[in-house]
Amino acid sequence: MPPDSVIIEPATAEVLDEVLAIEQACFSAPWTRKMLAAELSGNQFAHFLIAKCPDPRSGSLAVAGYFCFWVVFEEVRLMNLAVLAPFRRQGVATRLVCTALRTGLQRGASRAMLEVRASNQEARSLYERLGFRQTATRARYYVNPEEDAVLMEMAPLQVSALCGQPGASVSGNG
Numbered sequence: 001m002p003p004d005s006v007i008i009e010p011a012t013a014e015v016l017d018e019v020l021a022i023e024q025a026c027f028s029a030p031w032t033r034k035m036l037a038a039e040l041s042g043n044q045f046a047h048f049l050i051a052k053c054p055d056p057r058s059g060s061l062a063v064a065g066y067f068c069f070w071v072v073f074e075e076v077r078l079m080n081l082a083v084l085a086p087f088r089r090q091g092v093a094t095r096l097v098c099t100a101l102r103t104g105l106q107r108g109a110s111r112a113m114l115e116v117r118a119s120n121q122e123a124r125s126l127y128e129r130l131g132f133r134q135t136a137t138r139a140r141y142y143v144n145p146e147e148d149a150v151l152m153e154m155a156p157l158q159v160s161a162l163c164g165q166p167g168a169s170v171s172g173n174g
């Protein structure tokens with residue numbers, strides 16, 4: 001997918017149904033509509049991005065993925081990231097995470113952290129590629145299915161060269 005055909009923008013209440021559908025398609029223990037809505041409008045630290053991509057079937061733009069992250073003072077916390085299967089492996093998640101890292105830097109954050117299921121090699125590889133390193137594990141952290149969490153951090157916070165030229169950051173919902 002050509003890089004300029006992916007549009008990253010802040011989520012609004014109008015796309016909540018599409019984000020919920022992505023969440024349910026991508027996770028075994030998905031966030032509920034209530035949880036998503038709380039992040040979208042009830043959390044001063046939360047930023048909520050969507051990625052719109054051309055849908056090859058219809059030719060129109062579709063919400064292909066979303067990313068919720070927090071900027072809490074000096075720390076960027078990566079919360080939930082998902083891309084629909086037909087749009088994967090085309091750099092969409094990378095674009096979302098890069099936008100978050102830029103936003104964090106612009107807001108004065110100095111490190112970033114996340115938790116990921118130990119078996120989620122796709123996501124671990126994505127984060128490693130962008131500069132995150134494993135720092136710890138948390139035994140049986142996840143449920144449905146029960147699984148350990150791997151903690152990953154990036155300190156100092158940097159925007160990987162893989163992110164390309166600096167683009168516009170977004171203000172999120174906070």
Ligand SMILES: CC(C)(COP(=O)(O)OP(=O)(O)OC[C@H]1O[C@@H](n2cnc3c(N)ncnc32)[C@H](O)[C@@H]1OP(=O)(O)O)[C@@H](O)C(=O)NCCC(=O)NCCS
Binds near residue numbers: 091095120
């Ligand atoms: C993980 C996920 C968000 C990746 O989205 P994506 O848009 O396909 O990711 P990108 O195209 O930006 O991939 C960037 C890198 O991640 C790694 N990666 C992504 N998918 C991979 C796969 N299926 N196998 C191996 N590595 C993979 C690769 O290093 C890839 O770089 P490359 O394509 O140059 O080899 C997506 O697979 C997804 O939504 N999975 C289900 C939900 C989930 O696990 N979310 C993360 C929770 S922490």
